[in-house]
Every structure is written in C-alpha cells, then in structure tokens.
Amino acid sequence: MAPTFAEATAINAVDSHTYTANFTSEWCVGSVPHGGVVTSVFLRVAETHFRTTLAAQNQPHTISLHLEFLRRTQEGPAVLVVRDVKLGRQTSTVHIALSQDSREEVVGYLTHSHMNIDNGLSLKTLWSLHPAPPLPPADFRSLLGGTEDHSWKEVNEPHAKFRKVTQRVRTFVPREGQVMPGLVDEWLRLDSGEKFTNESLGFASDSFPPVIEDLWYMEGRDERLPSFWYPTVILNLDIKKVLPPEGVEWLFVRIQPKNVRNGKMDLEVIIMNDIGEIIALSNHVVLLVGTDRNLAARRNGQNKI
Known part of the structure; x- marks a missing residue:
C-alpha cells in the first residue's frame, strides 16, 4: 500500500537544526521524487523548526518560499539542515539545505510570520481569473461519482507508470476542454482522502x-507529443491565507506558461479554495527534457538535473 501524503512528507528532528526525511518510490516521477513533495518537506521542516527551536518567535506560518533545485533528488533518506538567517519581530527567515549521499541538492529560503495576528492595510482589488473557468462544482460528491452532466471530469495520466505520483492525487478538469490552449484549470483532491494543509501547498503548486x-x-x-520530464529548477511560493487547522478536501488550481522556449518554460500557478479565495501564488522555472534524463545513472555522484 502506498504511503499517505503525511507519511511521504514526514520528517524527524535529529537536533535543533537538523532534520531527516525519506522519499518513497510511490511519490516519484520516474526515479526522482516529485518536486511538490520535496517542497512540502521543506514546508514541514520550517513549520517544525518554528514550532520547536524558534517557538519564542511566535511565527508559525510560512508566508514565502524560494527553492533552487541544484541537482535531481532520489528515492531514500535525505538530510535537511536549517540555518537561522534573520530573526525579527514581524518576520523571520531561515535557510534550508537538503542533501543526499553528501550531495547538496535543493536549497531554499523560507520566511515566517503569524498570519492570524498580522495587521496592516488591506484593500480589495478588482482582480479575477481571466478567462473565467467553468462554474465550480456544486456538489463535490457527485464529482467523485463521475456524474456525466457535471462540467468537470476526472483525468487519468497516460504515463502513470512513469509519473507514479499522479496516482496519489485525483485531478478534475473541464469536461468540454480548457478555456484556452496552454492554460490548465483543475480541482485537486488527495487520493487518500487526506486534507490539504498549508504544508500541502507545496505539492498542490506542482501537481x-x-x-x-x-x-x-x-x-x-x-506527430504525438513526446514523453517529457519537466524538472523544476526554481519554485517560488507566496502563501496568502492560512487554511483551517483541519485542512480542506479540495483546492482549485490554475496553471499557465507565458513562454516556452529552448527547452525551458515559466509557470504561473494560482491556488484557490472552493469559495474563490486566493490561498497561494506560485511561479516556477521548468526544463523540458527527455525522460531518459530522469532515469540516467549519476556521473561522479554529482549529477545535475
């Protein structure tokens, strides 16, 4: 049985600034742990670190994350080392480095605050999704039941054997097709029935x-679209709202590239809840490479993406 999301992103504290994780095959793309799973592990490390070592800061919530994927990760154990970069009254920032087999593979900065007690100017804007997506599901249970007259349908990954992680999440897209080419609207639900929390937003931003x-x-x-691997090079996450402690079952996500050129593309990701509130914004830099790059043997123990 596949590990749950909570199990796949579980961490353990070794000391006040060192944590371990273990990446499992079922949450991988080919032989490489899914970038969203890695991101959620970083979020869990930061959450634990601010809840324990930095508890006096009273800043439990990640408000921004920036990750650089220096080398591809792999199944198995990983060590994450935290460095307290700036401890402030309103926000604090830590640096986290993930290593496997003595290779530093992913590094990032995460900034924390207390979103429930932050105060300051708030203004409504006129922003909205454009073009507008199909109307949201009125009854999510009927969506899970595959009701034919629903405006959304479940999509099955054609390369699920390679992208094993897609079997861990249920994805629903507009039944009549996306509202424009190159744009993807989707509703997400974890296959296990687990709820999305703020630490899960890393996975949602890359799923x-x-x-x-x-x-x-x-x-x-x-000709048919070749089978590509889309490794993340840079991932930024700007969290706008704290999800309820019990989490939420469904998230709406819109994904859109602005430029696809020379084997690289950007991605803009907007994550919303079922009443249309922005939960998080994310931007990625992604490579488009053959799947053989994912499965290739490492060279000299320092193989890059």
Whole structure:
C-alpha cells in the first residue's frame, strides 16, 4: 500500500537544526521524487523548526518560499539542515539545505510570520481569473461519482507508470476542454482522502497534467507529443491565507506558461479554495527534457538535473 501524503512528507528532528526525511518510490516521477513533495518537506521542516527551536518567535506560518533545485533528488533518506538567517519581530527567515549521499541538492529560503495576528492595510482589488473557468462544482460528491452532466471530469495520466505520483492525487478538469490552449484549470483532491494543509501547498503548486499538449497541437503538429520530464529548477511560493487547522478536501488550481522556449518554460500557478479565495501564488522555472534524463545513472555522484 502506498504511503499517505503525511507519511511521504514526514520528517524527524535529529537536533535543533537538523532534520531527516525519506522519499518513497510511490511519490516519484520516474526515479526522482516529485518536486511538490520535496517542497512540502521543506514546508514541514520550517513549520517544525518554528514550532520547536524558534517557538519564542511566535511565527508559525510560512508566508514565502524560494527553492533552487541544484541537482535531481532520489528515492531514500535525505538530510535537511536549517540555518537561522534573520530573526525579527514581524518576520523571520531561515535557510534550508537538503542533501543526499553528501550531495547538496535543493536549497531554499523560507520566511515566517503569524498570519492570524498580522495587521496592516488591506484593500480589495478588482482582480479575477481571466478567462473565467467553468462554474465550480456544486456538489463535490457527485464529482467523485463521475456524474456525466457535471462540467468537470476526472483525468487519468497516460504515463502513470512513469509519473507514479499522479496516482496519489485525483485531478478534475473541464469536461468540454480548457478555456484556452496552454492554460490548465483543475480541482485537486488527495487520493487518500487526506486534507490539504498549508504544508500541502507545496505539492498542490506542482501537481497538474502536462500544460504544453494543447500548444503542441495548436502549431499544427501531426506527430504525438513526446514523453517529457519537466524538472523544476526554481519554485517560488507566496502563501496568502492560512487554511483551517483541519485542512480542506479540495483546492482549485490554475496553471499557465507565458513562454516556452529552448527547452525551458515559466509557470504561473494560482491556488484557490472552493469559495474563490486566493490561498497561494506560485511561479516556477521548468526544463523540458527527455525522460531518459530522469532515469540516467549519476556521473561522479554529482549529477545535475
């Protein structure tokens, strides 16, 4: 039986600034742990660190995250070392480095605050999703039941054997197709029935079907889209709202690249709850490479992505 999301992203404290994790095959893409799972591990380390070592700061919530994926990660144990960079009255920032087999593979900065007691100017804006997505599901239970007259349908990953992590989440997209090429609207639910928490937002920000398929065929290409691996190089996450302590079952996510060029693309990710509130914003820099790069043997123990 596959580990739950909580099990797949579990961490253990070794000392006040060192933590361990263990990446499992079921939450991988090919042989590489899913980038969203890695991101959620960073969020869990920061949450634990501020709840224990830095408890006096009273800053339990990650408000921003920046990760650099220096080398590809792998299944198995990982060590995460925290460095307290700046401890402030309103916000504090830590640096976290993830290593495996003495290779530093992912590094990041996470800033914490207390979002429930922060105060200051708040203003409504006129921003909205454009183009507008199909109306949200009125009854999520009917969505899970596959009701044919629903405006959303479940999508099954065609390369699920390679992208094993897609079997851990249920993804629903517009039944009549996306509102425009290169844009993906989706509703997400963890297959285990676990609830999304703020630490799960790392996974939600990086969980979606391929976004370039419509763009590929829009150019009049007749051949089938090759099987790509989309390794993340940089991931930024800006968390706007604290999810309830018990979590939420469903999240809405919109993903859109602005430029796909020379084997690289950007991704803008908007995460919302079921009443249309922005929960988090994310931006990625992603490579488009052959799946053989994912499965290739490491060279000299320092293989880059």
